[in-house]
Amino acid sequence: MGKSFGVRISGRHSIFDRFAGHITRMAGSSWAFVVAVSIVVIWALAGPMLDYSQSWQLVINTGTTIITFLMVFLIQQSQNKDSLALHIKLNELIASNKLASNQTIAVEGLDAADLELLHAFYLKLAELAQQEHGLKRSHSLDDAGDAHRWKTKASDRFAMPPHKGSKKPE
Numbered sequence: 001m002g003k004s005f006g007v008r009i010s011g012r013h014s015i016f017d018r019f020a021g022h023i024t025r026m027a028g029s030s031w032a033f034v035v036a037v038s039i040v041v042i043w044a045l046a047g048p049m050l051d052y053s054q055s056w057q058l059v060i061n062t063g064t065t066i067i068t069f070l071m072v073f074l075i076q077q078s079q080n081k082d083s084l085a086l087h088i089k090l091n092e093l094i095a096s097n098k099l100a101s102n103q104t105i106a107v108e109g110l111d112a113a114d115l116e117l118l119h120a121f122y123l124k125l126a127e128l129a130q131q132e133h134g135l136k137r138s139h140s141l142d143d144a145g146d147a148h149r150w151k152t153k154a155s156d157r158f159a160m161p162p163h164k165g166s167k168k169p170e
Contacts, residue, residue, distance in 0.1 A: 024078040
């Protein structure tokens with residue numbers, strides 16, 4: 001049985017969380033698209049009756065600006081929550097795998113330079129895997145160099161001896 005760290009999840013959401021989630025789901029629905037198109041069509045049809053006045057233009061400009069302004073915050077709040085949940089799930093997968101490097105847990109807190117360094121490292125791992133004729137072989141951040149050296153020595157031990165008269169590869 002695993003060790004408990006005393007984390008208790010209430011399962012409750014704030015009023016803003018519930019509101020933002022509800023509005024975000026509604027805004028992404030086909031129903032919301034139909035409503036938005038209908039408003040634009042009604043506005044466009046009203047143009048000739050209102051002589052395409054400045055007030056007529058102001059209505060759509062003001063309405064879309066206000067809705068866009070408010071939706072940015074609601075969508076960002078939902079996106080932040082979803083992103084955090086995804087990071088937690090990925091961290092759980094890393095933490096539960098005995099062969100995975102725990103150093104990659106919570107890398108989202110690193111600065112851009114450190115992330116670039118890790119990215120370069122994983123590109124190097126991909127190169128090593130391709131040299132070994134397949135991306136299915138894996139290395140962790142902790143033991144990639146050792147594993148690569150061990151695999152290289154192992155493949156040298158089991159390699160076929162060169163034929164007589166053939167040149168040794170450089």
